[in-house]
Structures are given as structure tokens and as C-alpha cells.
Amino acid sequence: MEHHHHHHHGGEKITADLKKIYICAIILNALFVAFEAWMGFHTDSLSLVSDAGHKLVDVFSLGLTLLAFVLSTSRPGRKFTFGFRKLTVIISLLNAVFVVVVAGSIIFESIEKMLDAASLSPDGEAISITAAVGIVVNALSVTLLSHKRKHDVNTRGAFIHMLTDCLLSIGVVIAGFVIKATGFVLLDPIVSLCIAGFILANILGVLVESFKMSIDAVPESIDPAKIEDSMLKVEGVEKINRLHIWPVSTTETALTAEVFVSPGTDRDAVAEVLKARIKEGGIDDSTLELRQSC
Ligand SMILES: [Zn+2]
Numbered sequence: 001m002e003h004h005h006h007h008h009h010g011g012e013k014i015t016a017d018l019k020k021i022y023i024c025a026i027i028l029n030a031l032f033v034a035f036e037a038w039m040g041f042h043t044d045s046l047s048l049v050s051d052a053g054h055k056l057v058d059v060f061s062l063g064l065t066l067l068a069f070v071l072s073t074s075r076p077g078r079k080f081t082f083g084f085r086k087l088t089v090i091i092s093l094l095n096a097v098f099v100v101v102v103a104g105s106i107i108f109e110s111i112e113k114m115l116d117a118a119s120l121s122p123d124g125e126a127i128s129i130t131a132a133v134g135i136v137v138n139a140l141s142v143t144l145l146s147h148k149r150k151h152d153v154n155t156r157g158a159f160i161h162m163l164t165d166c167l168l169s170i171g172v173v174i175a176g177f178v179i180k181a182t183g184f185v186l187l188d189p190i191v192s193l194c195i196a197g198f199i200l201a202n203i204l205g206v207l208v209e210s211f212k213m214s215i216d217a218v219p220e221s222i223d224p225a226k227i228e229d230s231m232l233k234v235e236g237v238e239k240i241n242r243l244h245i246w247p248v249s250t251t252e253t254a255l256t257a258e259v260f261v262s263p264g265t266d267r268d269a270v271a272e273v274l275k276a277r278i279k280e281g282g283i284d285d286s287t288l289e290l291r292q293s294c
Contacts, residue, residue: 085249096207124180131172236265
């Protein structure tokens with residue numbers, strides 16, 4: 001009990017620190033979005049406006065991850081027996097759909113601009129300077145997130161994302177120089193298309209995974225065949241029926257099963273071994289119904 005209490009306390013401390021880190025990263029990136037969008041509109045640069053759209057999506061994602069932390073600690077109630085944890089899945093799905101819409105509109109806008117190349121007048125210098133500020137903002141975000149990334153899978157994802165965003169900003173700085181040096185204005189919508197492609201490549205996996213989770217598919221990180229095999233190998237277990245594995249939230253999984261054991265088996269002992277095997281498979285919350293085969 002004592003140990004459990006301490007462990008719980010440590011978890012809460014990490015979550016509190018994570019919240020602060022996310023709030024800092026959100027404010028930092030939101031300020032940059034406003035700056036980049038303003039620069040983009042005033043210097044007629046689609047690549048800046050597109051990257052502002054991309055970073056706006058990132059701000060939303062960070063906000064949703066923060067919300068997921070809060071929801072994942074929500075306590076079960078009489079009517080909401082799982083708490084509000086499943087909302088993390090719905091939020092993840094909505095976020096992915098929103099991101100696809102943003103990427104789609106950037107692609108549409110880029111093609112429209114490419115077809116009307118004569119009207120393009122992006123300011124290469126402004127693009128480079130703004131993207132350089134972006135590098136600083138991304139580097140600061142990376143530094144913030146790097147402190148706690150070992151404790152949480154979402155934070156590790158955000159860390160890697162901000163790191164790749166740094167590379168993207170470096171690319172935009174170079175594109176700005178090229179536009180200024182050569183006058184090749186078409187590079188501006190081309191960079192926008194690359195940004196949209198980058199966004200889509202990042203989100204498609206999340207879209208598929210969160211859709212599957214919303215219809216209670218087994219999460220990607222869990223191997224159901226391996227779990228069933230390890231359960232069947234337990235001495236006394238003869239058959240498993242109605243095996244269900246489903247996500248309770250984006251980070252937690254539940255399992256229920258009907259297990260038939262041979263006559264004369266100590267059911268409590270078997271249940272304990274089964275639960276340990278299931279836990280090894282990555283599922284903490286399991287409910288088993290043990291029956292005697294006849
Ligand atoms: Zn990004």
C-alpha cells in the first residue's frame with residue numbers, strides 16, 4: 001500500500017510537470033503562428049501562410065495531448081463507468097480529420113497559385129527571416145519536450161515532430177534565399193506543396209489508428225494472437241471463448257474473456273497466472289470468467 005501510494009504520487013508529479021511543459025510549448029508556438037501568418041499575408045508568401053497553417057495544427061495537437069492527460073486521470077462515475085478516457089480516442093480522430101482538411105486546402109491553394117504564376121510576388125528575404133525565427137521556436141520546443149520525453153509516448157512523438165519541423169524550417173530558409181537570388185517565384189507554391197505532403201505523411205498513420213481505435217479494434221501495440229497463445233499455455237486452460245480486447249483510451253487497453261479450465265483445476269490460481277500473462281502482453285485491465293469444462 002505504502003509503495004503504491006508513492007508510485008501514484010510520482011505519476012502525478014510527472015503529469016503536473018508535463019502540463020507546464022505543454023502550456024509553455026503551446027504559448028510559444030501560438031505566438032509564432034500569429035507572427036508567421038501576418039508575415040505571410042503581408043509579403044504575399046504562400047509557403048509562410050501554409051507553414052503557419054501547419055504550425056496552427058501543431059498547436060491544436062499539443063493542446064489535445066494536454067487535454068488527453070487531463071482526461072486520462074478522470075475518475076469513473078455511475079453513468080460514465082470508464083470516466084472520460086475514451087474521449088482521447090475521439091479527439092485524436094477529430095484532430096486527424098482536421099489536419100487532413102488543412103493539408104487539402106494548402107494543396108488546393110498551391111495548385112491555384114502555380115497556375116497563375118504571373119501574379120506571384122513572394123518576398124524571398126521575408127520568407128528566410130520568418131523561417132529562421134521558426135527554427136528558433138522549434139528548437140526551443142524540442143528543448144522543452146526533451147526533458148520529459150522518456151516518460152510518455154505522446155511526448156516522444158511531439159519531440160520527434162518538433163525536430164523534423166526544425167528541418168522543414170531550414171528548408172524554407174534556403175527556399176527564401178533561392179527565391180531572392182534567382183527570382184524563381186514558383187518555388188513558393190512548390191514549398192507549400194512540400195509542406196502539405198509533409199503534414200499528410202505525418203497524419204495518415206494517426207488517422208487510420210485513431211479510426212480503428214474508435215471502433216474498438218485491438219490497439220497497434222498489442223498482439224492479440226500472442227496474448228491468446230500465452231493464455232492457452234497456462235496449465236489447466238483448455239479453451240478461450242469471447243476474447244475481447246479494446247482501447248479504453250489512447251494509452252490504456254482492456255480485456256475480457258471466458259476461459260474453460262479442466263475439471264479439478266484451482267480456478268483462483270489459474271486466474272492469477274492468466275492475469276499476469278495478460279499484463280505481460282501490455283494490458284492492465286482484464287476481466288475473466290472461468291468455467292469448468294465438462
Ligand atoms: Zn509540425
